[in-house]
Amino acid sequence: MAHKQAENQDAHETTKKLVLFAAVFSSLISPYTISSTNVALPTIARHFHMGTVLMTWVPMVYMLAGATFLLPLGKIADIYGRKKVFTYGLALFTLASASSGLARSSPMFIISTAFLGIGGATVFGTGTAVLLSVFPASERGRVLGLSIGAVYLGLSVGPFIGGILTEQLGWRSIFFVNVPLGLAILGLVLWKLKEEWAEAAGERFDLGGSLVYCASVVAVMCGFLMASHAGMALLAAGLAGLALFLYWEIRVKSPILDWSLFRHNRVFALSNAATFINYSATYGIAYLISLYLQFIKHLSPQGAGLAMVSQPVVQAIFTPYAGKLSDRVEPQRVASIGMGLTVIGLAAFAFLGEGTGLWFVVAILALHGLGFALFSSPNTNAIMGSVEKRYYGVASGIVSTMRLSGNAFSIGTALLVFSHYIGEAQVTAQYHPIFLLSVRVIFVVFALLCLAGVFASLARGKMR
Numbered sequence: 001m002a003h004k005q006a007e008n009q010d011a012h013e014t015t016k017k018l019v020l021f022a023a024v025f026s027s028l029i030s031p032y033t034i035s036s037t038n039v040a041l042p043t044i045a046r047h048f049h050m051g052t053v054l055m056t057w058v059p060m061v062y063m064l065a066g067a068t069f070l071l072p073l074g075k076i077a078d079i080y081g082r083k084k085v086f087t088y089g090l091a092l093f094t095l096a097s098a099s100s101g102l103a104r105s106s107p108m109f110i111i112s113t114a115f116l117g118i119g120g121a122t123v124f125g126t127g128t129a130v131l132l133s134v135f136p137a138s139e140r141g142r143v144l145g146l147s148i149g150a151v152y153l154g155l156s157v158g159p160f161i162g163g164i165l166t167e168q169l170g171w172r173s174i175f176f177v178n179v180p181l182g183l184a185i186l187g188l189v190l191w192k193l194k195e196e197w198a199e200a201a202g203e204r205f206d207l208g209g210s211l212v213y214c215a216s217v218v219a220v221m222c223g224f225l226m227a228s229h230a231g232m233a234l235l236a237a238g239l240a241g242l243a244l245f246l247y248w249e250i251r252v253k254s255p256i257l258d259w260s261l262f263r264h265n266r267v268f269a270l271s272n273a274a275t276f277i278n279y280s281a282t283y284g285i286a287y288l289i290s291l292y293l294q295f296i297k298h299l300s301p302q303g304a305g306l307a308m309v310s311q312p313v314v315q316a317i318f319t320p321y322a323g324k325l326s327d328r329v330e331p332q333r334v335a336s337i338g339m340g341l342t343v344i345g346l347a348a349f350a351f352l353g354e355g356t357g358l359w360f361v362v363a364i365l366a367l368h369g370l371g372f373a374l375f376s377s378p379n380t381n382a383i384m385g386s387v388e389k390r391y392y393g394v395a396s397g398i399v400s401t402m403r404l405s406g407n408a409f410s411i412g413t414a415l416l417v418f419s420h421y422i423g424e425a426q427v428t429a430q431y432h433p434i435f436l437l438s439v440r441v442i443f444v445v446f447a448l449l450c451l452a453g454v455f456a457s458l459a460r461g462k463m464r
Contacts, residue, residue: 015195019134020143022189023127024150026090029181030120031154033097033174034062035312036162037113038290039305040171047171048106056415058113059287060408065114066121067404068217072210073122074129074397075256078390079203081196082130087189089122094182101175116175117404124151125400129392132384138327144384145323145377153316159290163305203254209245210256216241217405224412257398258391267386268395270456271331271379272402277453278339278375279406281346281446284414285368286311288439289349289361296354296432310362314369315376323377331378331385336457338374339450341367346447350440354432379457410446417442 037044038059045055077085096115103109128147135143165173216238223235249255262269286308293304326334345368352361380399387395421438 016134018188018192019130020146022086022185023131023143023147025181025185026086026123026127027147027150028154029178029185030093030124031151032158032161033116033120033154033178034059035154035158035286036165036174036305037062038287039159039162039301039308040166040174041287042291042294043166043171043301044109048109050106054106056287056411056418058110060411060415061110061114062117062120063283063404063408063411064218064221065117067221067401067408068214069118070121070125070397070401070404071213071394072205072256072397074125074394074400075210076205077126077129077397078392078394079201079205081201082126082133082392083189083196086123086126086130087186089119089126090182090186090189091119093119093123094179094186095119097175097178097182101172101179121400121404125396128380128384128400129396132392132396133389141323141325141327141331141377141381142320143323144380145320145326148323148377148380149316149319151376153312158312159286159305159308160302161305163300163302166301206249206252206254206256209248209252212241212245212248213256216245221405221408221412224409224416256394258394261387261391261395261398265386267382270459271335271383271386272398274335274339274375274379274453274457275383275399275402276406276409277449277456278342278379279403280409280413281406281450281453282342282368282372283407283410284442284446285346285349285365287411288414288442289365291435292352292439293361295435297358307358307362308365311365311369311372314366315373318370318373319377322373323381326378326381331382332457334378335375335382336454338371338376338378339454339457341371341374343447343450343454345371346443346450350443350447352439352443353436375457413445414442417445 041055041058044050044058073085073089092115096112096119099112100109100116103112128144131143131147161177162174165171165177219234219238219241221238223231223233223238245257246259249257250259262272289308290304293299293307294301297304299307322334322338345364348360348364348367383399384392384395417438421434421441
């Protein structure tokens with residue numbers, strides 16, 4: 001009996017290590033892709049003759065596609081198995097990477113980017129749920145810190161490696177690199193990981209609610225980005241669809257979104273609100289600074305990537321410690337301090353100009369890195385620690401949806417401002433003053449938004 005228990009314990013420890021490796025590695029590959037793509041965007045735009053607005057749609061489509069499908073996929077993972085959905089998501093991400101690298105036109109590239117976003121979001125969201133299915137609550141902050149630290153490591157190596165690949169091998173190589181990495185992780189999971197986690201097995205999947213939800217999210221985000229009467233109509237239709245979705249979910253027997261998670265769980269509701277606000281105010285930083293360094297400071301993609309590396313490096317270093325700290329200190333306090341530092345950094349970027357020193361940009365990016373580190377893993381720890389195990393897939397899907405919706409809102413805000421000031425024109429020398437004005441306006445909006453997020457973070461209450 002003792003020998004059998006020892007074997008089971010060894011097998012469980014092996015599973016924990018394998019799940020941690022797969023979750024950490026898959027958490028790295030998606031942010032690497034989008035951050036390296038951001039650096040290569042000016043080159044990609046020139047290749048496909050894209051204007052400023054169409055160029056901004058590339059990261060927008062990536063995030064919008066992921067945000068649309070995350071919640072239904074989280075529920076599917078809880079019902080049919082988190083490992084199964086994780087492997088399908090990884091396979092889609094790998095296939096879409098190859099398609100993006102082979103794209104011969106801007107429509108094909110943007111469509112491939114959309115599937116890339118769905119695969120990347122599925123891998124990240126489901127990977128977190130699998131991770132917390134295996135590790136006990138006492139280790140939750142630590143493993144979340146490692147997983148989210150890998151996200152920031154991907155963000156740190158993305159601009160640097162993406163810049164080198166773009167200059168030396170061409171922008172297509174950014175996507176081709178993902179193919180062998182994705183296949184390697186996929187093979188390891190299928191070969192070694194035998195367990196499955198599906199605490200909601202037996203429940204029915206709400207297909208009708210899922211279709212209404214997906215259509216409504218797309219309508220809201222696209223309507224928000226279209227500065228026209230058609231855009232307003234689309235936005236109104238999307239909001240009406242979301243209202244219908246919530247009405248339906250309250251009454252259906254097996255909803256994809258259990259509304260009681262928000263109505264009766266203050267920590268869960270306000271922590272997700274803080275997630276959305278934080279990413280809405282911060283995701284556009286890397287995109288804007290990348291453009292600023294290349295258009296205004298005349299750095300190459302490789303040089304811009306190197307200058308931007310301070311932010312994600314600081315994030316990668318401090319995120320695991322912040323996650324571990326949130327196992328002992330109230331996540332509310334740690335996350336709120338992080339958002340406060342981010343407000344300071346955003347306000348500083350509102351003063352960018354042609355004569356701004358490169359050292360200033362690097363220093364403020366490092367400050368943002370510390371703010372992100374203190375916010376992300378403690379906030380995720382608070383969210384996942386406030387729900388039962390059978391909701392892990394849905395909860396992980398919701399927090400990832402908040403993150404990606406915030407990302408899309410962030411890029412959407414930039415898109416609206418650029419559309420107002422620059423329109424469809426390419427950012428040539430004559431448009432540099434207008435481009436700088438646009439960037440400063442965007443950072444003012446982001447700073448005010450993040451300041452509101454500090455209050456949302458403080459209002460959530462204590463988890464313990």
